[in-house]
Amino acid sequence: MSDDVAWLDDAEMETWLALIGVVMRLPNALDEQLRRDARLSHFEYGVLAVLERAEDRTKRMSDLAYLCNGSLSRLSHVARRLEDAGLIERFACPTDGRATLAKLTPHGMDVLAKAAPGHVALVRELIFDALDKEEAAQFGALARRILNRLEES
Amino acid sequence: MSDDVAWLDDAEMETWLALIGVVMRLPNALDEQLRRDARLSHFEYGVLAVLERAEDRTKRMSDLAYLCNGSLSRLSHVARRLEDAGLIERFACPTDGRATLAKLTPHGMDVLAKAAPGHVALVRELIFDALDKEEAAQFGALARRILNRLEES
DNA sequence: GCCAGAAACTTGAATGTTCAACTAATAATA
DNA sequence: TATTATTAGTTGAACATTCAAGTTTCTGGC
DSSP: OOOSOOOOOHHHHHHHHHHHHHHHHHHHHHHHHHHHHHSOOHHHHHHHHHHHHSGGGEEEHHHHHHHTTSOHHHHHHHHHHHHHTTSEEEEEOSSOTTOEEEEEOHHHHHHHHHHHHHHHHHHIIIIITTSOHHHHHHHHHHHHHHHHHHHHO | OOOSOOOOOHHHHHHHHHHHHHHHHHHHHHHHHHHHHHSOOHHHHHHHHHHHHSGGGEEEHHHHHHHTTSOHHHHHHHHHHHHHTTSEEEEEOSSOTTOEEEEEOHHHHHHHHHHHHHHHHHHIIIIITTSOHHHHHHHHHHHHHHHHHHHHO
């Protein structure tokens, strides 16, 4: 249990507090807009958005969970609700009997299309209106480096 | 419901996906370490850490909620659990009868001190080992700008 | 000084997420 | 080809968070 670790200096602490602030507040901001405009959580929106871009609008559950940055268990619960609402459908994978495939339905595409403009507007307002083009690219590159670390563990 | 919004271009999408990846994965990574080493969630750790730095190790609940980036309701539930565990105590504010003050107990300080090294080590590993000093400062400044937006709404 | 409205918290119910156990299917090993 | 281990997914219970009241206290007209 790593003792004798260098404490964060003032500059590091500022960075950390800014990051953790964004990390803790952004999901609520996204949820609120989506919930209000489309009765969708941000995680649900992410599932639909990933499926829309996928080959044949279909993905394996475990791949989907990875791409949505969530656990398989979380996805499984959410997928059941989305399926009950008719936004996706699930069926066994023909080549691997263990796997389940999730596919976006036409109705799911409609709901996603209705929700997207408001969502994109909010993302633009919160992120890309606050940063110019170069800053945004810089920020993204650094976030990607952190994300790579997170994905290793 | 803001229609006709400019979609995200490729560079913006990359930035957004990197950010949202960090936002969704970092809390789990922090929770796991703290849960394992100190039976604390990251939010609970945050509450204790803010109190430790506060004047007289005491804060009003609503100020504490703001500083911890959470809702007052969330804090209220968490505070009850922390109080039951003897890590904090709560009492009425002498100058404003509506307010509740939360104070870190000696036992709470102990638990925090035990949890801190492992937590800081993880933060360092995930963030500050991936970024050099200048990059970290840059990243923090940009995150702060986004956080300011989030705090406005 | 009263009264309407706002602010600060708390609470219980509804909802969402994690955790641990479980089933079923495939891959690996002998 | 049996046997075991691993992988994929689901499920129900435990736990955490949100949401919508509800209580109490304070503030600002009047």
